[in-house]
Amino acid sequence: MRSLLSAVCILGTTSSLFAQNTSSLIIQNPSTFERKEVISIPFENFKKHFELKDTIFSITDQESKKPLIFQLEKRGKSTPQNVLIAVDIAPKGKIELTVSSAIPSKTANKVFARYVPERKDDFAWENNVVAFRAYGKTLEGTSEDAQGFDYWAKRTDELIIDEWYRTGDYHADHGKGLDYYSVGQTLGVGDMALYFDQQIQYTKHYRKYEILDNGPIRASFKLIYEPQEISGQKIAIEKEISIDAESQLSKINVYIHNTTAATTPIVIGITKRKEANPTIAIDKKANFFAYWEPEQNGNITGTALVLPHVKKDFIDTPNQFLWSVKAKNNQPLTYYMGAAFNKAGKITSMDAWKTYLKQASEQIQKPLTISYKK
Secondary structure: OHHHHHHHHHHOOOOOOOOOOOOEEEEEOOOOOOEEEEEEEEHHHHHHHHOOOOOOOEEEEOOOOOEOOEEEEOOOOOOOOEEEEEEEEOOOOEEEEEEEOOOOOOOOOOEEEEEEHHHOOEEEEEEOOOEEEEOEHHHOOOOOOOOOEEEEEEOOOOOOHHHHHHHOOOOOOOOOEEOOOOOOOOOEEEEEEEEEOOEEEOOOOEOEEEEEEEOOOEEEEEEEOOOEEEOOEEEEEEEEEEEEOOOOEEEEEEEEEEOOOOEEEEEEEEEOOOOOOOEEEEEOOOOEEEEEOOOEOOEOEEEEEEOOOOOOEEEEOOOEEEEEEEEEOOOOEEEEEEEEEHHHOOOOOHHHHHHHHHHHHHHHHOOOEEEEEO
């Protein structure tokens, strides 16, 4: 406990520590590369293990004595459902975490999501490396109408959604990136659509939203679409989307509510540019699709889908790459979509993009192991 007291003194906190509680968590990395990600632990398990009396506490790396950034994830409820912890673990390494009743230091948000009524019902979300948006009802029928998810090519770790919408000047790069990605009548970066008779059936844009959590290290929300009758089937769609700090990817859970059929054909897509030989990669083992777009005035965007545990078929069309999937009624269909901007300096080539996606896929399919120690 002496080391914890020292950490508390360094932080300048004055709260008392748990009485002789020496419990800890062991987090192990099964991969041969560094894992920098957000882990999730059910709050009730965490609370019981550390004998928590309330929701005010700090989490410390036992070896370094440094506090870790964490978030109480509520998932739209009034009480915490999970504890999210940002960890950084060496290849095949492990860390041991302890908990004290010290008041945690304030942490700047690395994620953000919000409804944007001032820009025709956009819904935008971002973290410290990427930004995306979905289009809303007011855009329908206008000359600007588009279908899929849009990507904003950031090259700053600052959150820029509010600033860019406030100024409206985000189609030119003033040092933080720009919006130059074109969606049009495609699925953009990883959106989905219904797929009947070998034809895409776009639905109306989302009608309702619900923000579940908004930082500091995970933002999550729902986009809810009104029921529509398509090909004789009455179908409603709900998308639950989340983004974690540091990640190039967003997680998408799609729920199809079909009153007619047990399964519904859908496609998940990526916009394709006009080029003879697009630079793409399909990795069946790692379950990812990657596209490295052609250069535009020095700007290059990489886009991707990660589709673990999903039976899918690839369809190459003139204006987009599609993966066809059968979605089970009222059950989540989970996949990941994302993008990278060469001028952000982190991922500057197709090879680097594939390496990132291969590692991201392994992180999804081989989670960090969490064990409790008394």
